[in-house]
Amino acid sequence: MARPIDIVRAKFADEVLGVNEAREEGPIVVKKDRIREILAFCRDSADLSMDFLMDIAGVDYLGRDPRFEVVYNLYSLKFKHRILIRVPVPEGDLSLPTVSDLWKSADWGERECWDQYGVVFTGHPFLRRILNHEDFVGHPLRKDYPVQGRQILRETVDYEISREGLAQSDGIGNFVEVNLGPAHTATHGTLRSKVLLDGEIIVKLVPEIGYLHRGFEIMSEQVPYQHVIPYTDRLNYCSCAMNNTCYAMAVEKLLGIEATPRAQRIRVLIDEISRIIDHLVALGVNAMDMGAFTNFWYAFWPRELAYDIFTKLCGARLTTAYTRIGGLSNDIYEGFEADVAGFIKGVWAAMNDIMALLKKNRIFNDRVRDVGAIGKDLAISYGFTGPNLRAAGVEYDVRKARPYNGYDQFDFDIPLGEKGDTWDRFFVRVEEIKQSIHIIEQAIKDIPGGPVIVDDIAVRLPDKQAVYGSIEGLMAHFKHIMHGMRPPAGEVYGWTEAANGELGFYIVSDGGPKPYRVKVRPPCFYYYAAFPYLAEGSFIADAVVTLGSLNVIAGELDR
Amino acid sequence: MTKLSQAKADVKEFVGKGPSHWQPFVTTKLRYLADWGRKYSLWPYPFGTACCGIEYMSVLMSRYDISRYGAELVRFSPRQADLLVVAGTISYKMAPVLKQIHGQLCDPKWVISVGACASSGGFYNNYCTVQGIDEIIPVDVYVAGCPPHPENILRSVIRLQEKIQAGADFPRGMKVEL
Known part of the structure; x- marks a missing residue:
């Protein structure tokens, strides 16, 4: 059976910039112009049927043009195969079309990518900070952001829940907004959800995470x-x-x-x-x-x-x-x-x-x-x-x-x-x-x-006996500690x-x-x-x- | 003569010397009595955010059993607690929450900082992690470890009890470290 990277390459020959042939899942590098079309093809094509969007990862290649890259990770339940699609995104035009309407998992994946790298997903319904706090300025995983660039949050940012299109069931009273968490008995530490209650029924729930974002x-x-x-x-x-x-x-x-x-x-x-x-x-x-x-x-x-x-x-x-x-x-x-x-x-x-x-x-x-x-x-x-x-x-x-x-x-x-x-x-x-x-x-x-x-000296530290007993062992130890595994x-x-x-x-x-x-x-x-x-x-x-x-x-x- | 029987004899002799209407009593200061009561009935609020929270669970469970030290009744409402156990990493997003919860605890209140992250940020020296909760709230006892062994957490409770009993006599500026 053809590998998914081959099928995508055959279909979108003009779009493909490169393929890693060594591994079954790729990655395959494609241009950003028709990315939404390619992803939709992966999902809907009978030969691929990628029903999972497993993850969206951002990468910052500082000093290279195009600077950023977004990696989509798709998996097919039917064929048990996987494809990684890398999309270079230039710094001048940091935008990609959203796929949150194709896969629901893309919603938070794209939000995280925007939060950490600043890649804008046009058409996303709720592109807001997810791991960092609302007052955060900049995008911390970019290579030019200082690792210890701390930004203090003085007060928890409270946000409104939109009540559009919500009707009261019995008209006894108004909706009640309740904060579940982050310090709550039943939310296990750090999970927060803001809920809108009609009586005891949850009408709307907005989860917020990132309270244990520790980098x-x-x-x-x-x-x-x-x-x-x-x-x-x-x-x-x-x-x-x-x-x-x-x-x-x-x-x-x-x-x-x-x-x-x-x-x-x-x-x-x-x-x-x-x-x-x-x-x-x-x-x-x-x-x-x-x-x-x-x-x-x-x-x-x-x-x-x-x-x-x-x-x-x-x-x-x-x-x-x-x-x-x-x-x-x-x-x-x-x-x-x-x-x-x-x-x-x-x-x-x-x-x-x-x-x-x-x-x-x-x-x-x-x-x-x-x-x-x-x-x-x-x-x-x-x-x-x-x-x-x-x-x-x-x-x-x-x-x-x-x-x-x-x-x-x-x-x-x-x-x-x-x-x-x-x-x-x-x-x-x-x-x-x-x-x-x-x-x-x-x-x-x-x-x-x-x-x-x-037993590979390039991967593991040598035994202590070899380190203290032979010059080769000592050299290998030194190389490992000083230069690391590469x-x-x-x-x-x-x-x-x-x-x-x-x-x-x-x-x-x-x-x-x-x-x-x-x-x-x-x-x-x-x-x-x-x-x-x-x-x-x-x-x-x-x-x-x-x-x-x-x-x-x-x-x-x-x- | 054993130590116990010696002590009994001493008491008998002392009582014999007392006035005829002698009643057994203890003299103390009211504050000492209150501190003695407080130290054996700590009501912790477990602010468990991360891995240390799991080890704090171990402390509550049957093997380590913190109830032997009178501090097992965890309360998830800060209004009902007097001991804040911060077990886990505190991020800048969480910091205002921690500060607010500490403010809501009833006086007198104490804070145990469990583990490397809460005490110093641990090995997360980066843009989002508070480098020790003592940047935002006062801490009474620091517990080392990543995560600390449950016995170490128990020891921190014992050290806190010593500190509570000593009250104002506790030397100022003296650090309780484990």
Whole structure:
């Protein structure tokens, strides 16, 4: 079958400026004039049928003409193929036509691109700041903006909700505006939504994010490739190890290497443990939002067992930074298998307790069934991935669609929901925990032998024995510390199935020791964009439950 | 003679010397008594924004169990709390919110800054991160770590209790560091 880049090149031969043939997904570079036409073709053509707009990334090539570049990342559910479309945008004419009417996920993607780079998307309905505050001047990810160019916000900017076309239901009183968050019991830290209430029904909801925007992307441009790993820990801090794996795999793809078989297997184990503890917290918090506090205690206990495993592996409880580019920092310890078995036992105990309390509980059933439902097509259009997409009945799991780390050797199922409501989202996570346990039980049986990191002096630090014992080792160490690892110039998108959905890193390298640009594709970002749709028309208490079931993690949402 | 029985004998001897209408009582200052009560009934407001918030959850959970120190009753309304636990990175967008919440807490109030980000900005030295919450609100105890170990957070509560009990006797300018 023809690759998507070939189909686009054949159709728009005059528009194409260049193609990266080395990788299946491209990127393909096209002129900006007919970009909307090209994207619409990708979506509607029967040979491509790109129904997902996964991400929109901006890049600033300061000193080059055209200076900016916008990268569209499309994925087809039907053909399981992907295309990256790079569009150069000159500084003199910083505008692109919006595609937010083609894909709903483009709405927030374009807003972020405008906020960080100043690329104007003409025709966008609500092109406003999203990560930075409203008083911010300039575009912080531009290369000529100072990294420490702090801009103080004195007062929270309050914005009006437009009431056009809204009618009062019974005329008892006026609409009431309520702020949900950012410091609110049920919004989990930093999420803010301004809601317009008619009685207790939400008429309109405007989400606002960026309260935990702490500059992951700018920081990863400041440090060498290996040093980005601790920053990735703090994206989805409920399952840190999975972010490490995804980033390391993206850089490995850029370098054209692969981790050793033993490292891959241990990564699978660590990832699945992380997935379990992430889902457990999601379930516990979601139940706690409904007042079922006990479940939170039950769900949290196995996390402590997992923390014990991580502590023994790498010394840290939560933020592991265990993965290295090319493998892992160190091998597993003696007794790892027994600890994992104990952890699985703990998870089963917790799950049985939670299910006994909730599954037939009348209050729980009433609160979650048919609440916050989203259909298949809309979920795809909003860019849902992971458990929330599968709850809507769409079978997309990166572990099956494009197996990595040897996931194709394991036998596991993809749990699917039917309606995409809170009940489905809750129980898809429950089933995924069971599947993850199944994977761990298979993976731990025969961990391949050998080293845990590739034997490539250009990628890894040499052993301490070699550093102190031989001149070559010392030289290699010196070169690594002083000059860093230098991947070839180019760009790459690496993606994995993280606990919340498809996590991806778009990395641009200029051949230097530091990444030129790292763009994360955070799964939560696109969940929260759909929150107005899910919440409008429901009770305010139901909106809280819906939000909990989406499992939006602020560290990943705001970066 | 053991220490305990020695102490009992001492008390007996002391009581024997007292007046015939002697009643057991303790003399103290009212402020000390109030501080003693306050330190064992801290009502935290968890301003958990990021990773440290997850570790703060661990502190509340059964293994580390902050209720042993009388500070487990988290309140999500600043009007009902007297201890602000800032656990996580504070961005410039969040700063006015934090300041407002601190203003809404009831007096006397204390602040624990959990983790590197809240204490100093951590390794996020860039355009959007506040370089330590002490730029905007006063802090009583700083906790090191990224994120801190739960035992470290517990220790910060104990140090805060010492500070509360010492009251005005707490040396001015003395930093409580962990």
